[in-house]
Amino acid sequence: MRKALGLAGTIAVVATLGALDAAEAMPLDLAACSNLNQERSTLETSGVLNDLQMTSADAKALAKDRLLRIQRYVEISGQILFRCTVAAKTDDAADNSPAQDTTRKPIPPEPGGATSKKGPGKKQRP
Numbered sequence: 001m002r003k004a005l006g007l008a009g010t011i012a013v014v015a016t017l018g019a020l021d022a023a024e025a026m027p028l029d030l031a032a033c034s035n036l037n038q039e040r041s042t043l044e045t046s047g048v049l050n051d052l053q054m055t056s057a058d059a060k061a062l063a064k065d066r067l068l069r070i071q072r073y074v075e076i077s078g079q080i081l082f083r084c085t086v087a088a089k090t091d092d093a094a095d096n097s098p099a100q101d102t103t104r105k106p107i108p109p110e111p112g113g114a115t116s117k118k119g120p121g122k123k124q125r126p
Contacts, residue, residue: 025083033084036076043073 028036048069051062059067 027085028083036080040076043069048073
């Protein structure tokens with residue numbers, strides 16, 4: 001079954017296509033990233049996340065200023081994601097990154113190694 005992209009998906013695709021040249025842009029400095037994070041937080045508290053959850057049919061009824069806020073939110077999120085260094089990103093974005101998670105422990109190998117053909121309840125011959 002195919003699921004519709006919705007308003008958020010459509011805006012994200014358009015913003016991504018328009019920002020392909022920005023993928024090669026230089027990283028932003030800490031002050032610029034801080035300003036972007038602050039603006040993103042302001043947009044989030046204004047209800048932009050609820051607007052992003054709407055279907056495209058419901059979003060057609062949104063006022064133009066709300067659509068512009070959604071567009072700006074997507075642009076800012078892209079800038080933070082691709083142009084801000086890990087140190088400049090918000091704490092919760094850095095905490096959710098698997099590369100930053102130092103509390104994970106590796107899964108120990110099974111006894112007998114990967115070449116073991118020992119199944120449940122079976123003894124392995126020497």
